Amino acid sequence: MLKFLKQVGDYAKETAQAARYIGQGLSVTFDHMQRRPVTVQYPYEKLIPSERYRGRIHFEFDKCISCEVCVRVCPINLPVVDYEFDKASKKKNLKHYSIDFGVCIFCANCIEYCPTNCLSATEEYEMSTYDRHELNYDNVAMGRLPYKVTQDPMVTPLRELAYLPKGVTDPHDLPPGSRRAGLRPEEIVEQMEPAEAEKEEETAKNA
Amino acid sequence: MNAGIDLQGSFIESLKDFGIPSGAAKAMWMPLPMFLMIIGATVGVLVIVWLERKISAAAQQRIGPEYAGPLGVLQAVADGLKLVFKEDIVPAKADRWLFTLGPILVVIPVFLSYLIVPFGQNLIITNVGLGIFLWIALSSIQPIGLLMSGYASNNKYSLLGGLRAAAQSISYEIPLALAVLAVVMMSNSLSTIDIVEQQSGYGILGWNIWRQPVGFLIFWIAALAECERLPFDLPEAEEELVAGYQTEYAGMKFGLFYIGSYVNLILSAILVAVLYLGGWEFPIPLDRLATWLGVSETSSWLQVITASLGITMTLLKAYFLLFIAVLLRWTVPRVRIDQLLNLGWKFLLPIGLVNLLLTAALKLTFPVAFGG
Numbered sequence: 001m002l003k004f005l006k007q008v009g010d011y012a013k014e015t016a017q018a019a020r021y022i023g024q025g026l027s028v029t030f031d032h033m034q035r036r037p038v039t040v041q042y043p044y045e046k047l048i049p050s051e052r053y054r055g056r057i058h059f060e061f062d063k064c065i066s067c068e069v070c071v072r073v074c075p076i077n078l079p080v081v082d083y084e085f086d087k088a089s090k091k092k093n094l095k096h097y098s099i100d101f102g103v104c105i106f107c108a109n110c111i112e113y114c115p116t117n118c119l120s121a122t123e124e125y126e127m128s129t130y131d132r133h134e135l136n137y138d139n140v141a142m143g144r145l146p147y148k149v150t151q152d153p154m155v156t157p158l159r160e161l162a163y164l165p166k167g168v169t170d171p172h173d174l175p176p177g178s179r180r181a182g183l184r185p186e187e188i189v190e191q192m193e194p195a196e197a198e199k200e201e202e203t204a205k206n207a
Numbered sequence: 208m209n210a211g212i213d214l215q216g217s218f219i220e221s222l223k224d225f226g227i228p229s230g231a232a233k234a235m236w237m238p239l240p241m242f243l244m245i246i247g248a249t250v251g252v253l254v255i256v257w258l259e260r261k262i263s264a265a266a267q268q269r270i271g272p273e274y275a276g277p278l279g280v281l282q283a284v285a286d287g288l289k290l291v292f293k294e295d296i297v298p299a300k301a302d303r304w305l306f307t308l309g310p311i312l313v314v315i316p317v318f319l320s321y322l323i324v325p326f327g328q329n330l331i332i333t334n335v336g337l338g339i340f341l342w343i344a345l346s347s348i349q350p351i352g353l354l355m356s357g358y359a360s361n362n363k364y365s366l367l368g369g370l371r372a373a374a375q376s377i378s379y380e381i382p383l384a385l386a387v388l389a390v391v392m393m394s395n396s397l398s399t400i401d402i403v404e405q406q407s408g409y410g411i412l413g414w415n416i417w418r419q420p421v422g423f424l425i426f427w428i429a430a431l432a433e434c435e436r437l438p439f440d441l442p443e444a445e446e447e448l449v450a451g452y453q454t455e456y457a458g459m460k461f462g463l464f465y466i467g468s469y470v471n472l473i474l475s476a477i478l479v480a481v482l483y484l485g486g487w488e489f490p491i492p493l494d495r496l497a498t499w500l501g502v503s504e505t506s507s508w509l510q511v512i513t514a515s516l517g518i519t520m521t522l523l524k525a526y527f528l529l530f531i532a533v534l535l536r537w538t539v540p541r542v543r544i545d546q547l548l549n550l551g552w553k554f555l556l557p558i559g560l561v562n563l564l565l566t567a568a569l570k571l572t573f574p575v576a577f578g579g
Binding site: 015022025026028029030032033035036037038039041 | 262264265266267268269270273531534535537538539554
C-alpha cells in the first residue's frame with residue numbers, strides 16, 4: 001500500500017514537473033513575441049557583404065599570364081585556361097579563360113595564389129539560373145562587375161552585425177553617420193604609421 | 208431574469224404582422240441563421256489563419272504576411288482563392304468516391320456543430336436539449352472521414368496518417384467526454400445555454416474553471432488532440448508522413464481539410480469558453496451592475512449592449528485560447544505515437560474518471576456550489 005502511494009506521489013511530482021517545464025517554455029516563446037523581428041526583407045532590403053566576402057570571382061583578362069597556378073591550387077582543377085604558346089615572343093597567348101560557378105566552392109585559393117592579381121572576389125551572390133550550364137562563366141562574364149547593393153535605388157542596404165554601433169543589433173533605422181564599434185581599418189593604419197616611423201628612426205640611429 | 212434579445216421571435220412576429228402564416232414565417236427565418244453560421248465560421252477561419260501566421264512569425268522574430276492587404280490581413284483570402292482555382296486531382300488507382308467523400312465527411316460535422324454554439328441567451332441557432340452531446344456525437348464522425356480519405360488515397364503515407372488520425376480521435380474522445388460529463392453533472396443539463404446560465408451571477412468567480420480546473424486542462428489537452436494541433440499533430444507529421452491523410456489532396460479538397468481543421472479549432476476554443484470560462488458572461492455580473500445603476504433590464508439599449516458584449520466576450524475568450532494554442536505550437540515538440548496514446552489512455556482517462564467521481568462527491572456534499 002505504502003509503495004503504491006509512493007508511486008502515485010512520484011507520478012504526481014513528475015506531472016507537476018512536466019507542467020512546469022511547459023510553462024517555462026511558454027514563457028520563453030511569449031518573451032520572444034515582444035522582440036523586434038531580426039529578418040531582412042530580401043529583395044527589398046539586402047545586407048551589405050563584408051569586404052572579405054568571397055563571392056563570384058572577377059577576372060581581368062589582360063593581366064593574366066596563363067601560368068595555370070589557379071588550376072593547380074584549385075581543389076578540383078576547375079579554371080579552364082586556353083592559351084597558345086607564341087614561339088616568336090616566347091610568351092603564352094591567352095585565348096579563353098572560364099570557371100564553372102556551378103561547381104566552384106568559392107574557396108578563393110586561385111585568388112590567393114594568382115601571381116599577377118588578375119583574379120579577385122566580388123560581392124556578388126545572386127547567381128541563380130534556369131540552366132546550370134549558364135553558370136559556366138567565360139572571361140567576358142567574369143570580367144563584369146556586380147551591381148553594388150548600396151547603389152541600387154530599389155534596395156535598402158543594411159549593415160551586417162559586425163558593422164553596427166556597439167550594443168546595436170538591429171540594422172534598421174540607424175541614425176545617419178553612426179559608425180561601427182572599434183576602429184576602422186584606415187584609422188588602424190594611421191595609428192600604425194607613426195609607430196613605424198619611430199621604429200625606422202631608431203634603426204637609423206643604431207646604424 | 209430577462210431573456211435579452213430574441214431575434215427569431217421578433218422576426219417571426221413582424222412577418223406575421225404582414226399577414227404571413229406562422230409556418231411560412233418560420234421557414235423564412237431558417238436560412239438566415241444557417242447562412243450566418245457559414246459566413247461566421249468562414250470569417251473566423253480567415254481571422255485565425257491570419258492570427259496564426261502573425262503570432263507564429265512574432266514568436267520566431269519574423270514579420271509574417273505583409274504585402275496582401277494592410278498587415279497581410281488578406282493573405283488567408285489569397286491562399287483560399289489559390290486553392291479554389293487549383294486543379295482538382297484524383298490520384299491514379301485511388302477510390303474516387305471515398306476520396307471525394309472523405310473531406311466532405313470531415314467538414315460537414317464541424318460546421319453542424321456550430322448549431323449549439325451560444326453567443327447569448329437567444330443568440331444561438333438551435334437550443335438543442337442534447338447540446339454538448341450533439342457536438343461529441345458529431346465530432347466522432349470525423350475520424351471516419353479521415354480514415355476514408357487516408358484509405359482511398361492509394362498512398363501508404365495517407366493510410367498511416369488516416370489510421371493515426373482515427374486512433375488519436377477515438378482515444379481522446381473519451382477523456383473529452385469525461386471532462387464534459389463533469390460539467391454537465393454540475394449544471395444538470397446538456398444544453399450549452401444551461402451550462403452558461405449555471406456559471407452566471409457571480410461574474411468571473413462563478414466560472415466553471417474554478418470548480419473544474421482539472422477538467423479544464425483535460426478538456427483543453429483533449430481538444431487540441433482532437434484538432435490535431437501541434438503537440439499532437441501526428442496524423443500529418445510532415446517529417447515522417449509527408450502530410451498524412453492530406454498527402455494526395457490538392458485544390459479545394461485540400462482546402463476543405465484546411466478549413467475543417469481551423470473551424471474545428473475555433474469551435475473547440477469557443478466550447479472551452481462556454482464550458483469553463485462562462486461563455487458570453489462578462490467578468491463582472493452585468494445585470495447586477497444594471498440594477499445598481501438603476502437601469503431597467505428591459506430597456507432596449509441595455510439589451511443591445513449586453514448582446515454585443517456577449518458576442519465580444521465569447522469571441523475574446525475563444526481567441527485568447529487560440530492564442531495559447533498557437534503559442535503552444537511553437538513551444539512544445541511533437542509527441543511520439545506511443546507517448547500520445549499513453550497520455551490519452553493512462554493519464555487523461557484515469558484523471559478524468561477521478562475528476563468525475565470527485566465532482567459527483569462534491570455535488571452531494573456541497574450542493575450549493577456544485578449545482579444540487
